[in-house]
Amino acid sequence: MAAIDGVRRFGTLIARLLGLAGGLAAVGSAKAVDLPENRADLMFHGYDGGGVRATGPALLVRKSMLDRVSLSASYYADMVSNASIDVVTQASPYKETRNEYAVGADYAVRDALISLSASTSREPDYQADAVNLDVSQETFGGMTTVALGFTRARDKVGRKDIGFFDRASHWRYRVGVTQILTPRWLASINAEAVSDDGFLGSPYRAARVFGALVPERNPRTRSGRAVKLRTIGEIADRQSVRAEYRYYWDTWDIRSHTAEAGYARHFGEQWLADAYLRYYSQRRALFYSDNATAETLYVSRNRQLGTFSSVGLGAKLAYTWKRVPGQYEVRLQGALERSRFDFTDFTDIRTGSPYAYDANVVQVFVSATF
């Protein structure tokens, strides 16, 4: 009798699982949201500023399958030559390479797109692994898109020459809403909470206390929040303007403002140009000091945590090289950004003046959609 009951329960379980699978298949076939387009990008990127030069290739391939799944894979390399002010005043310039690999899958179900991706980044003395889950849902007749996302990341930090090894964990929770306001105007709001735990500094960096160099000491936890507002509108035929603002605050007492404005337009059928101006300013972390005059539990001279502002001017240009409607399109693209960083409380100890530098970012890439 017990055996018969067991078989019956197993049969019921199988029937329920088949029902669930059938239900999911039925839901899956009712796809309404668009998958990301099939594309391949090959990019060469470069950064040059403040004695740091980072260049390398990057590759992204994305292809949809079965009408409801899109798979992606990417590779990104940074070949870094570092002779920054920290390095030249405390150590010797060095070169190293960072390689990042990522894979992802997007699944369209009704008006939702579910995205799962993972990445791993490796360089000498630093390894970072991350998993991301994002869900976006179209609602209100397709006029509103709501997005939720989560990232879990783990880093291994080390310094082999002194036998130092530690870990850091990161959690990111994000939410966003994009709203179509008129046939020529849309706006979005994004918010993200980032929490970190573990070794959150660099084992190579030194702080200054009473003029003497000592290893920096950072808190082992940090929690930050960011809110960003964006809007874009068409101002004339195939011409648009956009504006963005982000406010950031965290438990290290850093506060920052980011503002950006841009203009984009077509020139004929083959050219697309984009220009923008970006302003960024931040207030220093509580324990940041250019040259501490008291012994404190935490102390850092990481200028990334100092008070500074930057202004960047950028332009992008895209040229449609070949287009076969409904089949494929190949674009050649370039981007250039020049920015200026001015530090309020980071002294260039070679000159005794507040530190400042100019930086250039360049990208050249080929994009194909098919």
Added chain:
Amino acid sequence: MKRALSIVRNAAAVLLAFAALAGCARLQPWVKPYERERLADPVMKLQRDGLSDKHFEHVREVREGSRGATGVQGGGCGCN
């Protein structure tokens, strides 16, 4: 008596909430799908090229003290 008043107050709150939701239901999407052609133009995209955006975001995250809410998904650190 107090209990009865409390029940009436709660019932009124629920009714008000339903009335408010019913008000929401009358709000219809005012930009129809066939009116969204211009929003599909590349100049109206907040993000056009994922690989390019990711590189700019990485450059900024390494040099600035703030993170998050960019709309671009980050990757590894490269923070040394």
